[in-house]
Amino acid sequence: MPLPPALLARLKRRGIIQEDAAEEVIAENYDAEIPTGIQSNARQKTEKNASGARGCPNKWNPYHYCVQFCYDHWKDGTNENRFVVLPLPLV
Numbered sequence: 001m002p003l004p005p006a007l008l009a010r011l012k013r014r015g016i017i018q019e020d021a022a023e024e025v026i027a028e029n030y031d032a033e034i035p036t037g038i039q040s041n042a043r044q045k046t047e048k049n050a051s052g053a054r055g056c057p058n059k060w061n062p063y064h065y066c067v068q069f070c071y072d073h074w075k076d077g078t079n080e081n082r083f084v085v086l087p088l089p090l091v
Helices: 005-014 036-046 068-073
Strands: none
């Protein structure tokens, strides 16, 4: 037997009876599933510079986008001949 409208409104105001539980939608995915190979290609096409500058040390940061400074300053990274080879100390 349903409750009278005045009592139902009072109980809803107090929080004893929930609003409409039947209309509650938690999370539903209505998008079509896209294979992973297509997703990566689509991401590379849409992102301005998906890979960034080759030598940029900040590529791990998801909020960093390489700008012209990264390409000019870091270029292709550290060359092997820039490393200094020192002999081991004699003990």
